[in-house]
Amino acid sequence: MSEKNITPEAVKKDITVQVLDKINLFKNSGELTLPKDYSPENALKSAYLVLSEQKDKAGKSVLESCTKPSITNALFSMVTWGLSPMKSQVYFIPYGDKLQISKSYLGNIAIAKRTAGVKEVNAVLVYKNDLFNIGVNPKTGIFEVIEHSTSLENINDAEIIGGYAVVIFNDGSVKTEIMNIKQVETSWNQGYAKGGSPAHKNFRGEMVKKTIINRALKTVIGSSDDSALYDEQEVTYPTTETNVEFEINTKANAEIIDFEEIPTPVEEVKEEKVVEEPKSFEEAGF
Amino acid sequence: MELIVIGTGSKGNCYLLKSSNECLIIEAGCKLIEVKKALNFNIQNIQGMLVSHEHLDHAKYISEFTKIGIKTYSNQSVFNKFNSLNTPIQVIKKNKTYQIGSFKVMPFEAKHDVECYSFLIEHQECGKIVFVTDSYYVKYRFNNVKHWIIEANYSKKIIDKKIEENGINLFLKDRILKSHLSLENCISALKSNDLSNTENIILIHLSDSNSNEKEFKQEIEKQVQRNCIVAINGININLNHF
Numbered sequence: 001m002s003e004k005n006i007t008p009e010a011v012k013k014d015i016t017v018q019v020l021d022k023i024n025l026f027k028n029s030g031e032l033t034l035p036k037d038y039s040p041e042n043a044l045k046s047a048y049l050v051l052s053e054q055k056d057k058a059g060k061s062v063l064e065s066c067t068k069p070s071i072t073n074a075l076f077s078m079v080t081w082g083l084s085p086m087k088s089q090v091y092f093i094p095y096g097d098k099l100q101i102s103k104s105y106l107g108n109i110a111i112a113k114r115t116a117g118v119k120e121v122n123a124v125l126v127y128k129n130d131l132f133n134i135g136v137n138p139k140t141g142i143f144e145v146i147e148h149s150t151s152l153e154n155i156n157d158a159e160i161i162g163g164y165a166v167v168i169f170n171d172g173s174v175k176t177e178i179m180n181i182k183q184v185e186t187s188w189n190q191g192y193a194k195g196g197s198p199a200h201k202n203f204r205g206e207m208v209k210k211t212i213i214n215r216a217l218k219t220v221i222g223s224s225d226d227s228a229l230y231d232e233q234e235v236t237y238p239t240t241e242t243n244v245e246f247e248i249n250t251k252a253n254a255e256i257i258d259f260e261e262i263p264t265p266v267e268e269v270k271e272e273k274v275v276e277e278p279k280s281f282e283e284a285g286f
Numbered sequence: 287m288e289l290i291v292i293g294t295g296s297k298g299n300c301y302l303l304k305s306s307n308e309c310l311i312i313e314a315g316c317k318l319i320e321v322k323k324a325l326n327f328n329i330q331n332i333q334g335m336l337v338s339h340e341h342l343d344h345a346k347y348i349s350e351f352t353k354i355g356i357k358t359y360s361n362q363s364v365f366n367k368f369n370s371l372n373t374p375i376q377v378i379k380k381n382k383t384y385q386i387g388s389f390k391v392m393p394f395e396a397k398h399d400v401e402c403y404s405f406l407i408e409h410q411e412c413g414k415i416v417f418v419t420d421s422y423y424v425k426y427r428f429n430n431v432k433h434w435i436i437e438a439n440y441s442k443k444i445i446d447k448k449i450e451e452n453g454i455n456l457f458l459k460d461r462i463l464k465s466h467l468s469l470e471n472c473i474s475a476l477k478s479n480d481l482s483n484t485e486n487i488i489l490i491h492l493s494d495s496n497s498n499e500k501e502f503k504q505e506i507e508k509q510v511q512r513n514c515i516v517a518i519n520g521i522n523i524n525l526n527h528f
Contacts, residue, residue, distance in 0.1 A: 194449070196456065240460035244422065248471060252423035253478035259392050259408065263385040266359065266376045 015068065016044050019075045035082040035114055046086040047075055056094045057243050066099035074101040082114065083107045096246030105210045108217045116220045117170045123209035123216075124148070124166070128159040134178055143178050157204040165209070165216035177216035184211050287412035287525040289435065290324050291517045292316045294490045296343050299419065301435065301490070301517075303525075305411050308387045311335035311356070312405070312417060315343045318350040332356050333387030337375075338419055339402035340367045349373040359386065361393070363401040396421035399465045412525040413483075419491050421467055424475040430483050433525050434476065435517075438489040438506075439466035440496035448496070462496070469502055476510045486525065490517045 023040055026032035034040060051071070054062045063071065074092060078101055083089035089107035093100050103111075112118040126132050126148065133147040145164055162180035169175070188195030188211065200207050292300035293316040300316035302309055302324060309325060309332045322329055337345050337360040345364060352358055352373045365375040378384055380403065383392045389409050396402040396418065404418040406428060413432035418424055420437065445459055467475075476487065487506055492499065499516045506514040515523055 194456075240463055244463045248423045251425065252471070253425075253427050253475050255426060256429060257381060257392075257394060257406070257426045258429055259390055259406065260383040262383075263390070264379070264382040266378060266384060 015071055015075065016048060019044060019072055019079065022072075022076065023079055032080065034079065038082040040079045043078060043084040043086075044075060046084055047078060047092070050085040051092055051099075054092060054094075062092065062094045062099060065097060066094050067097050070098040070100070074099045077101050081107070081111065083110060095242055096250075105213050105217075108214055108221065112167070112217045112221050116217075116223075118217075118220060119168045119170050121213055121216065122166050122168070123163060123213050125155075125160050125163040125205050125208060126150075127154040127156060128161050129154045130161075143176060145176060145178070160205060160208055163208050163212050165212040167216050167220055175216065175220065177212055179212050179215060181208070184208050187211050187215070287409060289433075289488065289523040289525055291490070291519060291521045291523070292320050292324055293519050294517045295492060295494065295519075298346070299344050299491065301417075303389070303407065303409070303412075303415070305388065305409055307331055308333050308389070310386060310389045310391075310407070311351070313337060313344045313419075314348040314351055314358070315346055317347050318354070321351075329354070333389060334359055336360065336391065336393075336403075336405055337364055338396065338404070339398060339400055340364045341400065341420070344420070348375070357386075359384070359391070359393075361401050361403050395425055397423055397425065399461070411527070413527065415525070418467065418475075420465065422464055423467065423471050427479050429480070431479065431481075432483060432485050432527075434484065434487045435490055436472055436475070436487065437467040437491040438469045438472045438497065438502050439491055440493045441469040441498070441502070444496045444498065462493075466491070466493070469497070469505060473506065473509045476506070476512075481510055481512055484512050486523070487512050487514045488517050488523060489514065492516065 020040065023032065023034075027034065051063055052061065056062050056065045058065070078085070078090055081090070081103065083103065085092065087106060087110075088104055089110055091102050091104060093102060109118075109121055112121065127150055130150040131147060132145070135144055135146045136142070137144055145166075160181055162178065162184070164176055164178040167175040167177070185195055188200065188207075195207075288302075288304045290302040290304055292302065294301070298315035299313040300321065301312040302321065303312065304325070309329075311321065311332060311334070314335060314337055325332075334357040335348075335351055337348060337358060339345070339361070340363050345360075345368065348358055348364075348368050349370075349372060352375075357376055358374070359376045359378045361380075362377055365377050369375040378391075378393055380393050380395050383390060385391075389407055392406040393403040394406060396404040398420045402420050404416070404421055404424070407415040407417060409415075414428065414430055415433045415435060416428055416431050417435045418437055424436075440462060445462065449456070449459060472489070487510065489502055489506065492502065499518075503514045503516050506512070515521075517523075
């Protein structure tokens with residue numbers, strides 16, 4: 001990287017100014033319309049606060065380890081979406097030396113409210129032994145929950161059989177998305193953790209709700225007038241796999257080495273050291 | 287020159303390079319008695335032993351060898367762990383050339399989860415050999431290599447399939463990815479070198495559960511158009527010039 005010696009502070013100052021300049025330029029020329037209730041200045045400040053705390057796998061500040069163009073682009077995406085990291089609407093994720101940005105389900109709700117006339121989104125879980133009936137309205141071809149009642153005894157994260165999200169629009173109309181647990185798990189399997197992250201294990205119910213909300217809003221946002229605003233993928237963090245791939249791509253099979261003309265004499269050992277007892281194979285950890 | 291594989295894989299590694307009148311041992315993960323048997327008890331010509339790293343499948347029996355006077359060459363970490371009066375370790379430095387008998391040896395850095403060496407070895411009977419084990423990628427390229435003795439521990443395809451079937455946990459996967467050479471990375475290492483003088487590609491340290499001998503051999507031969515042999519315990523491979 002060419003800007004290796006620049007401090008994170010310098011990067012931030014530089015980048016904040018640059019992104020704001022770029023945004024103002026686009027705004028003034030009419031190429032960019034930002035939501036009225038959105039302050040890019042505040043969002044950029046809070047993005048800086050989040051980014052300056054965020055470390056990559058090697059423990060380095062992402063402001064140092066990621067390339068400047070990738071940081072600029074991530075910040076620019078954030079502003080055009082009209083989202084803020086302070087409200088957990090977006091996450092920044094370093095992939096090798098590239099900073100990427102991803103929307104959370106809260107970000108999706110914010111966009112849906114802003115662009116698709118959505119008033120609120122409610123997700124409900126369905127447990128085993130719940131009284132639950134769904135039907136199709138033959139006039140519209142839309143699934144509807146006809147009846148759902150549960151009891152306190154039924155509420156149990158281990159016995160979730162599905163759920164539904166109801167999107168209520170400003171005009172009073174509603175849209176229901178129903179998913180059974182298999183569909184939810186299939187969706188989780190697209191992510192690196194395959195539904196096995198601590199969040200998925202400990203807050204299974206909340207994660208199921210998130211997934212159904214994302215699915216419900218996918219078509220709502222997708223069919224609104226700003227379709228480019230939505231990305232379907234759930235937030236996934238860079239994995240050992242992507243980090244190892246990056247390292248291999250940048251460092252493997254690089255320079256050619258060969259024998260030297262004159263061999264080096266082996267230095268005879270002088271110091272002595274007490275040896276530990278050999279450990280078992282398992283302890284040694286291979 | 288013959289390559290005698292005493293042991294390969296995570297249960298214990300030991301390889302012998304046996305020329306017409308000398309022998310160089312690589313790795314001390316098998317018992318001395320097995321080396322003795324393989325050499326018909328003619329052990330007076332052993333010039334020394336190279337040890338790649340401290341893990342016990344490569345280093346467990348060092349002291350058995352040093353006790354009978356075999357010089358052991360390795361890195362600082364192995365020295366720190368094993369060196370004693372009865373087990374003297376000769377520390378050799380990476381990217382430096384050493385003469386051990388008629389073998390020219392240059393250790394270079396392997397990428398494992400502990401300090402680990404790979405070796406470039408040359409002998410007039412067989413030309414240049416690259417020996418790589420326990421390294422998730424090969425850092426360098428080489429000129430005019432005749433024989434590659436190189437790890438192909440697992441294939442990404444097999445691991446990914448296992449994850450899908452829940453046969454392997456993510457922690458283990460991450461550990462393997464950051465410590466061993468996959469078939470895929472083995473192939474790209476080979477491909478980044480000029481293989482026009484290469485005679486053999488010998489695959490070592492295959493995982494019991496995440497590899498497939500037949501497919502690995504086929505894949506290597508298809509991708510790099512060179513003869514490929516999968517090392518198994520007890521195999522004896524001729525490395526003489528054709």
